[in-house]
Amino acid sequence: MEYFLELVLGGLTRGSIYALIALGYTMVYGIIELINFAHGEIYMIGAFTALIFTSVLTLLGFNEIAVIVLASLLAVIYSSAYGYTVEKIVYKPLRHAPRLSPLISAIGMSIFLQNYVLLAQTSDFLPFPNLIPEFEFIKPYRYIISSPEIVILITTSTVMILLTFLIKFTRIGKAMRATAQDMNMAMLVGVNVNRVISITFVIGSALAALGGVLIASHVGQINFYIGFIAGIKAFTAAVLGGIGSIPGAVLGALILGLTESFATGYVSSDYEDVFAFGLLVLILIFRPAGILGRVTTKKV
């Protein structure tokens, strides 16, 4: 039973990180119907930025908590700037181009960012300090859940609640939903659509960077390639839940996380990806639009 619980919590932790990244995919898709393949790279840049700032801040003698908060914050801001810029340079000029062009452009951006980090940093795995302190109260339960896992779970659920609130109730959230439903009409009632798209990219990038910092400090090492793998997983999660749907992305990510966790725990960690992508194949066969995706009938 304890083992089962450990797997569940481990799966939820993993799933909530996937969710943070998947939200960026699904929000961007919901608004401009583009798979932003450079999104995983933003996550990777978030992790690298956090590593750099952590080293600098530790050298300057800040205490542990200050380092983790400041480094995360700076990583989020820095990555958001990347997300914003990527959208302006790579996607905006192609807004009215056929759908394949921005897709290719996204893949190009992804390769560019990977290699940029490879050249600017290194191709080796870099050790990432464990930023999250060991809590006292968790000691009795540490066979089930670790401190970093608790921090990840709490942070991600808080962020998701905030995001839901932002989208459901605020002015900018309404503008985002309106743009997603009918971009031209949104413009006609006075919504600055370009601004809404920028904000969507910024929010998505901020979430991805946060995911990057959390997972890097949990796993303990990063390199320029982590964005690709995490990106593929998060994309799978988004498709699983129904791309374009925000609750769908979270649900898909949690299911994916749990599947991987159980596969690792009961079968073998070698089969982790087999189960994850096998699940994706099954869902796509029986529910092509994803679990919560809208089944759209094309008008002929």
Add this chain to the structure above:
Amino acid sequence: MNTILEVKNLTMDFGGLRALDHLDLNVVEGEITAIIGPNGAGKTTFFNCITGIYNPNEGEILSSPPGKKRKKINGLKPNHVTKKGIARTFQNIRLFSNMTVLENVMIGRHCRTSSGIIGAILRGRSTIKEEKDVVDFSYNILKKTGISHLVNEFAKNLPYGAQRRLEIARAIATEPFLLLLDEPAAGMNPRETRELDELITRLRDEDNISILMIEHDMKLVMSLSDRIFVVDYGRKIAQGTPCDIINNPIVIKAYLGEDFDA
């Protein structure tokens, strides 16, 4: 008699097809102006040019909101045209169907409000006040358009007549000085049409919104409009009061075709 919208020499080509051909048109403050014409005459294209969906090939569109300077608005993006005070509705209803009635109207307030993402996160006093004002304002508009009992329904679940009203409500939430209505009475039964007639008159008289509308329901056009423009093949073929138009032989010819005996 202030002219609030002046269209000069407007021409719009789609490849080899000339949809609008040197069209001139004026809208006078406080009037209800109607554009009529056979199907495919270019009426909706004309609206699309004014609201910034199309950029016309030739000509000028000048808007002069009451008390403000005259400005050229062709070439502006749709959201900027809306911000300048020109709102519109569509021939085929285009609501945000998965949002509630209230939210649809609140979206119309977007260009008149300013709180951004920082405000949304910090939730300062001004943000909260702005949100409350928007809700109150929107609710009043719903009352005025007679659909306030439906506030929390999804737009897609509304009956047809109410959806048309909601489109108008969303448009006037942007506080326009000029409202463009594209076939507002299409598909309405006689009673709904009569109510629409009242609503449009009230918008003009109580809210000082001038109206420019495209409409095929001649009874509505004749009873409502102060001035009518007749368009055919992208050209203006006649203009005048309802009385002038109804007796104009050119108009009759455009609508009914040439009389064989004549």
